[in-house]
Amino acid sequence: MDVPTAGYAGRLEVLEGPTGRRVRSEADGARIAAESLMPGVPVAAVARKHGATRRQIYDSRRRLRQGQLALPESMAPMFAPLMVEESSAPQPTMRSPKSAPAKVKIVIDDMAIRTAIDLEHLPQVIRAVRASR
Template identity: 85%
Template sequence: MDVDLDVPTAGYAGRLEVLEGPTGRRVRSEAERTRIAAESLMPGVQVAAVARKHGATRWQVYDWRRRLRQGQLALPESMAPMFAQLMVDDSSVPQRRMRPSKSTPAKVEIV
């Protein structure tokens, strides 16, 4: 079986151009993957928008989120969830004795 590629086999091969630069494949640090995954978990944020913003695919972001939930990626201290201290102010409530009643609902005001 003979194959004819319609090009000369001996001699000049043509012009070869070498392009340098990024290959399209990015290597991200664990901190960067964690930051992107945490950003995608914020309320009202779309995963596709976060992925597009950071030049990643949705599937990468979903994978990083899964790893974050499973504890394979750890949030840095600066991004760890913070809780506000609860302070009870009794000064504005008049002091009176009331019998506990099932019909009186508890009232909590968060400022």
Template identity: 60%
Template sequence: MGVQLDVRRDGYAGRLEVIEGPTGRRRWSESEKARIAAESLLPGVWVAEVARRHGVTRWQVYDWRKQLRQGRLALPDSVASAPGFAALVVEETPSPRPAQACIEIVVGDVVIRAEPGVDGGHLSQVIRAVRAAA
């Protein structure tokens, strides 16, 4: 037909993987899916890296994670019985302040809290503003 394809014929064009079978699709067992999904849930792990390592798309891994959360996939015993650790997060708590009396003024559904020693003029302006807004 005289058709010329714009394809390079010299050199390496890339890797080609041939998958045998009637459909050309891989079949993953439920335990393999659960193991891969669990691997992607580990801290510091990227889903794309896990997917690439196992030859699947990241969307498959996300779907398997969803199935795992919904209970449609069960973790294999080898993964479920492995010891795990929870992250420990320590937050510094502010030093406790001595208990002080607090003035609460309720205007409609608004609560105004004032510390002892608040300027009376300022507090009056706040109350007027809240009443005007209500």
């Protein structure tokens, strides 16, 4: 497709028509772009499967994001119903003054992070910063 390979290709496909190019409907383009957005699916594999180039797939993905293409009904996002259960756990109360947010400045090399954080979460933040170094 868009990557040169040495040796025998194994198959030759002749496209008829005035330009010798494939003409896909917008629904096909949207379906192929949506397939390439699935987790763990490489764009190159989708392009090979459908006889397209990666550039064509990326262009369709861009058009899909901008709303110029619409997903087919079968691929439209579906929503699960929201189920809310009453909790028997005690409801949170007002914060005590000792757990009020503290202003913290974290300096890592030439970067400084200033934030307000609950004191009870401060040890977790310190451990995360240490682990990131």
